[in-house]
Structure formats: C-alpha cells, structure tokens
Amino acid sequence: xxxxTVSLALTLxxxxxxxxxxxxxxxxVLHNRPGVRPDTVRRVQETIARNAFQPHVAAxxxxxxxxxxxxxxxxxxxxxxxxxxxxYLGEMSAWLAARRLSVEMVTTDVFDPSVLAASLExxxxxxxxxxxxxxxxxxxxxxINDLVEAGTKVVTLVSDVPSSRRHHYxxxxxxxxxxxxxxxxxxxxxxxxxxxxIVAGSQGLRDHAERIFGFNQVMASEFPDLNVLPxxxxxxxxxxxxxxxxxxxxxxxxxxxxxNVGAGTQGVASALSGAGREKQVVFVGHDVTALTRxxxxxxxxxxxxxxxxxxxxxxxxxxxxxxxxxxxxxxxQEKIRIDIVMRDNLP
Amino acid sequence: xxxxTVSLALTLxxxxxxxxxxxxxxxxVLHNRPGVRPDTVRRVQETIARNAFQPHVAAxxxxxxxxxxxxxxxxxxxxxxxxxxxxYLGEMSAWLAARRLSVEMVTTDVFDPSVLAASLExxxxxxxxxxxxxxxxxxxxxxINDLVEAGTKVVTLVSDVPSSRRHHYxxxxxxxxxxxxxxxxxxxxxxxxxxxxIVAGSQGLRDHAERIFGFNQVMASEFPDLNVLPxxxxxxxxxxxxxxxxxxxxxxxxxxxxxNVGAGTQGVASALSGAGREKQVVFVGHDVTALTRxxxxxxxxxxxxxxxxxxxxxxxxxxxxxxxxxxxxxxxQEKIRIDIVMRDNLP
DNA sequence: CTGTTAGCGCCTTCAT
DNA sequence: ATGAAGGCGCTAACAG
Numbered sequence: 001x002x003x004x005t006v007s008l009a010l011t012l013x014x015x016x017x018x019x020x021x022x023x024x025x026x027x028x029v030l031h032n033r034p035g036v037r038p039d040t041v042r043r044v045q046e047t048i049a050r051n052a053f054q055p056h057v058a059a060x061x062x063x064x065x066x067x068x069x070x071x072x073x074x075x076x077x078x079x080x081x082x083x084x085x086x087x088y089l090g091e092m093s094a095w096l097a098a099r100r101l102s103v104e105m106v107t108t109d110v111f112d113p114s115v116l117a118a119s120l121e122x123x124x125x126x127x128x129x130x131x132x133x134x135x136x137x138x139x140x141x142x143x144i145n146d147l148v149e150a151g152t153k154v155v156t157l158v159s160d161v162p163s164s165r166r167h168h169y170x171x172x173x174x175x176x177x178x179x180x181x182x183x184x185x186x187x188x189x190x191x192x193x194x195x196x197x198i199v200a201g202s203q204g205l206r207d208h209a210e211r212i213f214g215f216n217q218v219m220a221s222e223f224p225d226l227n228v229l230p231x232x233x234x235x236x237x238x239x240x241x242x243x244x245x246x247x248x249x250x251x252x253x254x255x256x257x258x259x260n261v262g263a264g265t266q267g268v269a270s271a272l273s274g275a276g277r278e279k280q281v282v283f284v285g286h287d288v289t290a291l292t293r294x295x296x297x298x299x300x301x302x303x304x305x306x307x308x309x310x311x312x313x314x315x316x317x318x319x320x321x322x323x324x325x326x327x328x329x330x331x332x333q334e335k336i337r338i339d340i341v342m343r344d345n346l347p
Numbered sequence: 348x349x350x351x352t353v354s355l356a357l358t359l360x361x362x363x364x365x366x367x368x369x370x371x372x373x374x375x376v377l378h379n380r381p382g383v384r385p386d387t388v389r390r391v392q393e394t395i396a397r398n399a400f401q402p403h404v405a406a407x408x409x410x411x412x413x414x415x416x417x418x419x420x421x422x423x424x425x426x427x428x429x430x431x432x433x434x435y436l437g438e439m440s441a442w443l444a445a446r447r448l449s450v451e452m453v454t455t456d457v458f459d460p461s462v463l464a465a466s467l468e469x470x471x472x473x474x475x476x477x478x479x480x481x482x483x484x485x486x487x488x489x490x491i492n493d494l495v496e497a498g499t500k501v502v503t504l505v506s507d508v509p510s511s512r513r514h515h516y517x518x519x520x521x522x523x524x525x526x527x528x529x530x531x532x533x534x535x536x537x538x539x540x541x542x543x544x545i546v547a548g549s550q551g552l553r554d555h556a557e558r559i560f561g562f563n564q565v566m567a568s569e570f571p572d573l574n575v576l577p578x579x580x581x582x583x584x585x586x587x588x589x590x591x592x593x594x595x596x597x598x599x600x601x602x603x604x605x606x607n608v609g610a611g612t613q614g615v616a617s618a619l620s621g622a623g624r625e626k627q628v629v630f631v632g633h634d635v636t637a638l639t640r641x642x643x644x645x646x647x648x649x650x651x652x653x654x655x656x657x658x659x660x661x662x663x664x665x666x667x668x669x670x671x672x673x674x675x676x677x678x679x680q681e682k683i684r685i686d687i688v689m690r691d692n693l694p
Numbered sequence: 695c696t697g698t699t700a701g702c703g704c705c706t707t708c709a710t
Numbered sequence: 711a712t713g714a715a716g717g718c719g720c721t722a723a724c725a726g
Contacts, residue, residue, distance in 0.1 A: 009414055009447060011719055022697045027721065035695055054444035059719035061405035065702045067356055091679070097401035100356060179691040187649075190537030218691065302534075305692075310679055332438070332657055337694050340687035344526040344565065345652075347684050358703055369713045374705065382711060406703035412718045698725075703718105710713075 010053050019047040030055060067100040070320050071123050073132040076107040079236070079263055080289040081309060082133065088313035103317065113137035120147060129153040129320035131170070134161045136206040153323035157316050159207045167323050170316045170336060172307045174207045177338050178214025181284050184303050184340065185257040186223035188282045193225035194256035197248055201236035201262035208261050215259055226257060238267030245271035260285035269295055288341050296343045306339045357400050366394040377402060414447040417667050418470050420479040423454040426583070426610055427636040428656060429480065435660035450664065460484035467494060476500040476667035478517070481508045483553040500670035504663050506554045514670050517663045517683060519654045521554045524685050525561025528631050531650050531687065532604040533570035535629045540572035541603035544595055548583035548609035555608050562606055573604060585614030592618035607632035616642055635688050643690045653686040
C-alpha cells in the first residue's frame with residue numbers, strides 16, 4: 001500500500017569515508033573541479049551514484065555565502081501588464097531577502113533599440129543576472145551578447161531575441177497565442193460571416209508580429225467565411241487605437257470580430273462602445289488587468305489571452321538563480337502557459 | 348533610472364549587538380519563544396524591524412537539520428490525472444532529497460469513506476504532513492480532524508472537505524469550473540438551439556456535484572435555448588459512460604452540446620464517434636491527458652477545463668512544507684487556476 | 695593530486 | 711531571564 005522515497009540523510013563525509021578519500025576530494029568531484037586523478041574521480045562518482053547522494057542545498061548555500069544581484073530591465077511606460085510583473089517582484093522581497101538575493105528594477109525605453117542597448121551596456125559587470133523585456137534588433141542583440149560574454153546570465157522576458165545568446169526565454173509562444181486568439185474569435189463568432197479587425201501596437205514588435213501571424217494562419221485555414229482586414233497600428237496608445245478603430249468601424253458595418261494584439265485596450269473598447277457595437281462584435285485581447293477584467297465581466301470582451309505575470313516574475317528570478325548557481329532548470333515548472341481567460345475563470 | 352532593493356546582509360549577530368543582547372535572545376524573540384522580558388522583546392523587535400532583518404533561510408534550515416516526512420493519499424484506480432500528479436511528485440525527487448524531505452505515496456480507495464478514513468488513521472503520528480484527495484463524508488472529515496489534532500499538517504488535494512479542519516485546499520473552485528464549462532459549451536454552440544447532455548462520475552462526489560451546479564447555473568441564466576438533459580452517472584468508467592451516452596444519443600437527435608464532468612472520457616468519446624456525431628456536438632471535458640490531448644487535436648473535443656497537475660503537486664508540497672515550518676503561505680503562488688485548453692494552447 | 699581546517703548564519707542545549 | 715558554545719553539511723583557502 002505504500003511505495004517509498006526515503007531520505008537516507010547521507011552527507012559528504014559519509015561519501016568520503018566510503019570512497020576512502022577526504023571531504024575536499026568529494027567536493028571537487030561533485031563540482032567537477034580539476035585536480036583529481038581520473039580513477040579517483042570514478043571511484044567517488046560511483047559511491048555518489050550508488051548511494052543516490054544529494055548534497056544538502058541549504059548547507060551549500062550557506063557555505064557559499066554569496067549574495068546575488070539581479071537586474072530587471074523593464075519598459076518605462078505605463079503598461080499595466082509590466083506593472084503587474086513589477087508588483088509581483090516587489091511582493092517577493094521577503095523571499096529574496098531571506099536568500100540574500102537582490103533584484104533591482106531598471107526602467108528604460110525598450111522600444112528604442114539604441115536606448116535599450118545602452119541601458120544594457122551600463123549593467124555589465126555589476127550583476128550576476130539580467131532579465132530584460134527585449135526588442136528584437138541587432139543593437140540589442142549585440143548588447144545581450146556582450147553581457148553574456150562578460151559572464152552575466154541573461155534571460156529575455158515576455159519578448160524574446162531568439163538570435164541572441166541569451167540563456168533562457170521566459171514567456172509564451174506568441175505564434176501559438178495568436179492562433180489561440182484566432183480560434184477563439186472564429187469559434188465564438190459561430191456561423192456568421194463578416195469581417196475581422198486587428199489592432200496591434202506595431203508590426204515591428206516581434207511578439208505582436210508573431211501573434212498576428214498565428215492569428216492569420218488560423219483564420220485563413222479554418223474560417224474562410226471571415227475576412228481579415230489590414231492591421232491597424234495603434235502603438236499601444238489608447239487615443240490612437242480608438243481613432244483608427246472608430247474610423248474602421250464606420251467604414252465596415254459587417255465587422256463581427258476584433259483582435260487586440262497589444263495594449264491600448266481602453267481605446268479599443270471605447271471605439272467599440274462608441275459605435276454601439278460592443279455586443280455584436282466578438283472581442284479578444286491580451287492579458288488580465290483591472291481594465292480587461294472589467295470588460296470581461298461586462299461582456300464587452302469575450303476572452304483574454306494571458307500569461308500569468310506572477311508566474312512570469314517568479315520564473316525569471318528562479319531561472320536566473322539556477323543559471324547563476326549552475327543548477328539545472330526545471331523546464332516544466334518554468335514554462336509559461338497561454339491562458340485563456342473568460343468571465344467565469346477570471347483568476 | 349534605477350530604484351533599489353538591497354540586501355544589507357545583516358545577521359543575527361548584528362541585531363544582537365545593536366539591541367545589546369545575546370544571539371540566543373534574538374533567536375527567542377524571532378520565534379516568539381517564551382523566557383524573555385517584555386521590554387527586551389520590544390527592544391529586539393524594534394531593531395529587527397528597523398533593519399528590516401530577514402534571517403537567512405539556508406542557515407536556519409541547516410541548523411534545524413530536521414528531515415520532514417509527507418504522505419500523499421491518492422486514489423488507487425487508473426485515473427490519468429492522478430497518475431500525472433504522482434509522476435510530477437516523482438520528478439521532484441531530487442529537489443526533495445536536496446532538502447531532506449521525503450514524500451511517500453499511499454494509494455487507497457478514496458471512494459469508500461471508511462477505507463479512506465482507515466487509511467488516514469494509520470498515518471497518524473508518522474508524518475509531518477499529509478496531502479489527501481478527499482471524499483467529503485463525515486467519517487473522512489473525522490479522520491482529517493484527528494490528524495490535525497495530532498499535530499499533522501493536512502492539505503486536501505483536488506477535492507476538498509471544507510467542513511473539516513484541514514489547513515489548506517490545493518485545487519480549483521469547482522463551481523467556477525462548471526460555470527466555465529457551461530459558458531464554453533453555450534458560446535461554442537452559437538445560435539443553434541437543442542439539447543445538452545451531462546456525463547458525470549457520480550453526483551455524490553463533491554467536485555462533480557459542484558461542477559454540475561455551476562454548469563447548470565450558466566445554462567439556465569444565459570442559454571435559455573439550450574435544454575439540459577438529466578445527468579448520466581458513468582462512475583468514471585469508460586464502458587458504462589459509453590453505454591449510457593450511446594443510448595441517450597439514440598433517443599435525442601438534437602443534442603448539440605456535451606459536458607463530461609469527470610473521467611471516463613474514452614467511453615464518452617467512443618459513444619460520440621459511434622453515433623457519427625463527433626463533429627456536430629460541442630464537447631467539453633476536464634483535464635489534459637494523453638487522451639484528451641488527442642481528442643482536442645482531432646477536433647472531437649472542443650475544450651478541456653484543466654488544473655495544472657504539475658503545479659498542483661508542487662503547490663501541495665510547498666504548502667505542507669510552509670505549514671510544517673510555520674512559514675506564511677504565498678497564496679497567490681499556490682492558487683490553482685482554472686485553465687481553458689483548446690487545440691492551439693495545448694501545453 | 696589530496697587532505698586539513700576554519701568558517702557560513704542560525705538553532706539548541708546547557709549554564710548562569 | 712539571559713548568555714556561551716558547539717554543531718548542522720558544505721565550501722574554500724591553505725598546506726602538504
């Protein structure tokens with residue numbers, strides 16, 4: 001009735017004794033440090049394996065006794081999603097302090113590649129790890145590579161630079177997110193045919209471009225009766241998004257679906273209600289914020305594609321920490337899922 | 348441009364010096380242990396607060412040096428979702444071992460209250476914490492309360508016993524899950540009217556009953572054109588579920604929606620395909636397993652309501668550990684979300 | 695190449 | 711009511 005998984009509570013010393021060597025030698029083998037004869041290595045490794053020995057992490061941390069400094073490079077604007085990530089990092093402060101970790105926020109204009117690159121350059125050498133909401137641009141890529149070169153662990157957050165040498169990306173698969181949005185818009189529209197509008201921040205942003213790509217993919221292949229209109233670029237600004245969309249709604253009476261790829265959600269919603277069409281149009285956007293929560297409850301928005309900002313903040317810290325310590329990353333745990341949030345499963 | 352959050356790396360000793368007392372006294376105050384004069388307590392607390400002092404967890408763990416034993420009481424049947432939780436617990440073994448924690452699986456017939464209660468009784472005294480997939484029944488409730496009485500930390504997993512004195516519930520809000528399923532079925536059906544079938548394991552299971560309740564709630568209030576048929580009780584068995592549903596499909600040609608509340612998914616799917624109606628009926632079920640993944644990809648299932656089993660396993664362990672150590676629980680992190688999974692956001 | 699040793703910061707007797 | 715001191719398991723410097 002009971003399978004087991006026991007903790008033998010072996011220690012380095014036990015292994016040392018059993019292998020007939022000293023503590024220090026076991027430690028060297030454990031961290032594959034040089035200066036041990038090959039067959040001693042083998043002998044020690046065998047005893048370690050035979051006993052399924054696991055060093056006590058707490059003891060190691062204590063002995064190592066090194067404080068780690070991480071920097072988070074975030075957009076300076078009033079993006080609610082980014083603010084949520086920052087808030088969750090703040091909530092972690094006790095957790096961080098108890099582990100002698102520090103996280104510093106660096107806000108910068110991540111939309112200007114040279115400014116972002118410059119910000120990254122200033123960090124070099126001062127931090128064990130850097131998490132950055134990155135724009136995919138050659139200058140930024142170079143800055144990331146320089147950091148990596150200098151021994152800093154780098155994680156891209158929310159928006160990736162796949163061609164760089166960053167160690168890890170913490171964020172969702174944006175093409176899949178776009179596909180998900182497309183499937184939702186299409187299926188929620190039902191049998192009706194008509195036009196579908198897309199509002200994005202900019203097609204120059206990698207994540208936006210990828211989402212649009214995924215969205216169009218699904219639309220083209222599965223909803224031939226729906227006609228996708230050219231993308232409106234609202235620069236994630238409320239006013240501009242509202243104007244553009246209002247004009248579009250005015251020109252097309254048969255818009256039945258709407259995909260808001262980025263921020264500027266307030267503007268998009270205003271345009272819809274302004275036209276009195278919030279009930280006729282299936283509206284899917286991104287992220288659960290105070291605003292999108294309200295819109296979902298009101299039935300103005302039908303679904304939000306979301307990535308859990310708390311999870312994202314914690315995952316970024318954990319990954320940086322694991323990288324800094326040379327520990328393995330628990331990829332299943334750190335993977336960020338694409339959440340579909342509707343009125344009834346609002347978190 | 349840079350706000351900060353520094354780690355001053357204070358230690359107990361620093362606090363002791365600044366407060367003019369010894370290490371031991373600070374320690375006593377820190378853990379509000381008796382034997383310290385009230386105003387000494389205050390003085391020490393003030394210095395702690397003033398310096399925002401956080402004891403180093405690694406050092407504490409090491410000094411405390413106590414191994415913890417946890418037991419997970421799980422259903423003995425071949426429920427794929429439960430097997431996933433067990434698998435994730437297995438994957439954590441290195442993590443657990445490195446912290447001198449042990450997790451033992453105890454499988455039992457959780458559907459028989461007396462058997463489950465007996466299983467729980469045998470655990471008393473041997474474990475620091477117990478996670479249990481619980482049936483809500485007076486006998487089980489009493490067994491849980493006995494464990495708690497004996498000082499064991501108890502967490503209910505997946506299925507709750509709210510009226511017991513369990514310390515925590517790790518799982519989803521099943522009423523909300525049912526509502527979500529209802530909203531999905533209704534909205535994906537679109538404007539059509541017709542009948543909706545429900546297949547559950549048993550209405551005696553609290554989680555199933557709650558899901559059905561939520562589902563009906565939404566159906567009644569928002570989809571008056573859909574007519575919900577009486578619940579079929581398939582006991583989570585494939586054969587029985589298939590038979591019952593096949594017969595129902597035979598009797599009603601106008602079934603347009605189907606909600607599978609529990610397991611037995613294979614049987615439900617077979618009944619649908621057997622009738623050649625897998626494309627006409629909107630089919631929503633629970634959990635992402637190898638089977639439901641396939642059904643989603645094939646378009647037989649339209650959506651799965653899911654709770655992340657990996658997250659659930661880790662959260663249960665973390666909560667038990669925090670309870671055992673007397674640490675606070677990070678409720679935001681440990682909350683289990685209701686995930687909507689469709690073909691394009693399969694994890 | 696290998697071993698010895700002094701801590702890391704906190705907890706826990708044991709004295710006082 | 712308070713303090714002193716040893717030790718938890720590992721790391722890192724220093725000897726050899």
